[in-house]
Amino acid sequence: MSGMSDDFELETLALHTGIHRSQFNEHSEALFLTSSFVFDSAAQAAARFSDAEPGNIYSRFTNPTVTAFQERLAALEGAEACVATSSGMSAILACTMGLLRAGDHIVASRSLFGATVSLFNNILKRFNIETTFVSATDVSAWEAAVRPATRLLFMETPSNPLTEISDIAALAAVARKAGAWLAVDNCFCSPALQRPLEWGADLVIHSATKYLEGQGRVLGGAVLGKRDLVMDGGIFGFLRTAGPTLSPFNAWVILKGMETLNLRMERHSENALEIARWLEAQPGVAKVHYPGLPSHPQYELASRQQKTGGGIVSFELKNGREAAWRVVDSVRMISITANLGDAKSTLTHPATTTHGRISQENRDAAGITEGLLRIAVGLEAVKDIKADLARGLTR
Numbered sequence: 214m215s216g217m218s219d220d221f222e223l224e225t226l227a228l229h230t231g232i233h234r235s236q237f238n239e240h241s242e243a244l245f246l247t248s249s250f251v252f253d254s255a256a257q258a259a260a261r262f263s264d265a266e267p268g269n270i271y272s273r274f275t276n277p278t279v280t281a282f283q284e285r286l287a288a289l290e291g292a293e294a295c296v297a298t299s300s301g302m303s304a305i306l307a308c309t310m311g312l313l314r315a316g317d318h319i320v321a322s323r324s325l326f327g328a329t330v331s332l333f334n335n336i337l338k339r340f341n342i343e344t345t346f347v348s349a350t351d352v353s354a355w356e357a358a359v360r361p362a363t364r365l366l367f368m369e370t371p372s373n374p375l376t377e378i379s380d381i382a383a384l385a386a387v388a389r390k391a392g393a394w395l396a397v398d399n400c401f402c403s404p405a406l407q408r409p410l411e412w413g414a415d416l417v418i419h420s421a422t423k424y425l426e427g428q429g430r431v432l433g434g435a436v437l438g439k440r441d442l443v444m445d446g447g448i449f450g451f452l453r454t455a456g457p458t459l460s461p462f463n464a465w466v467i468l469k470g471m472e473t474l475n476l477r478m479e480r481h482s483e484n485a486l487e488i489a490r491w492l493e494a495q496p497g498v499a500k501v502h503y504p505g506l507p508s509h510p511q512y513e514l515a516s517r518q519q520k521t522g523g524g525i526v527s528f529e530l531k532n533g534r535e536a537a538w539r540v541v542d543s544v545r546m547i548s549i550t551a552n553l554g555d556a557k558s559t560l561t562h563p564a565t566t567t568h569g570r571i572s573q574e575n576r577d578a579a580g581i582t583e584g585l586l587r588i589a590v591g592l593e594a595v596k597d598i599k600a601d602l603a604r605g606l607t608r
């Protein structure tokens with residue numbers, strides 16, 4: 214089943230790619246909990262270490278369960294190569310440390326996951342890699358920010374929490390002209406809804422912690438792209454040397470989650486669209502941000518670039534923090550937690566949690582108001598989600 218052709222649809226690939234049965238002919242993917250692998254002889258050990266003979270050596274380099282995850286995700290994204298990482302953040306770290314050197318420059322979306330901003334600003338900067346942050350939606354701002362030293366353009370779409378849409382094809386053209394790579398964090402859509410490589414991106418980043426795993430159990434991540442970039446270009450080399458690789462147990466949990474990815478993304482999107490429409494009609498709600506709503510400023514681009522709107526909806530209450538906190542404190546079923554992509558609905562007040570460490574000024578610039586809430590709409594009955602939100606909205 215490993216050498217499955219491209220003729221299969223995503224739903225089929227998600228169930229069958231990456232399966233290499235052991236001598237026991239197990240039906241479900243085997244979990245290889247082992248740190249190292251045994252050689253038949255001194256000569257074989259030497260051949261493995263010198264790359265003369267392919268095969269597993271040590272699980273910091275490769276592990277069969279992790280390889281299965283890599284093959285399956287590569288098939289879903291339509292990528293030549295995939296390397297798994299211990300988390301989404303270590304995927305971004307591996308991408309930058311593997312490809313960049315001191316003096317290089319990054320142009321990045323202003324609307325990035327908070328830890329990604331910290332990684333670029335506080336850590337990469339110490340190694341003399343500078344980042345210019347620009348609007349997620351203004352392509353000309355990206356062009357203007359490019360310098361001779363620019364090597365990487367980095368963005369996520371839809372963005373967190375305001376669901377801004379970046380035009381992948383347009384930014385891929387900017388990257389090509391600049392002689393830089395375009396990396397897209399595809400966490401919010403997953404390959405079930407959006408495949409950035411088809412729009413010209415060079416690299417796809419995943420936090421597998423979110424929708425790929427889908428049930429909030431383990432952390433994981435991945436970097437995908439052309440083989441010469443991912444495997445030979447330094448990303449895999451960084452990982453096997455520095456060590457933030459994916460554990461086989463986590464790979465196995467995520468593999469099982471990926472079997473239902475498409476079904477879940479369809480239902481997350483259906484539920485989210487219904488919640489977004491319902492929120493738009495609530496008197497206490499000033500604004501709803503959801504790419505599947507015709508009121509979204511980039512509705513057309515979103516409709517072209519992604520299959521459906523996805524599971525994340527943000528909305529602004531008219532009466533600021535007090536009204537927002539009342540909704541949060543009134544829920545009985547929805548979880549108050551910062552994770553997303555879980556089968557269970559989760560609710561966050563970004564201004565005081567995920568974006569709480571950012572200065573008020575930068576928060577305002579990013580549009581993270583005190584009245585903003587983000588709901589990652591889960592797989593519960595949509596009627597029950599509405600009822601839980603309504604308690605705090607109407608009181």
Ligand SMILES: *Cc1c(COP(=O)(O)O)cnc(C)c1O
Nearest residue numbers: 300301302326398400420422433
């Ligand atoms: C969660 C998240 C990350 C980081 O992933 P971890 O697995 O938590 O390290 C990166 N990008 C986006 C968009 C995320 O939502």
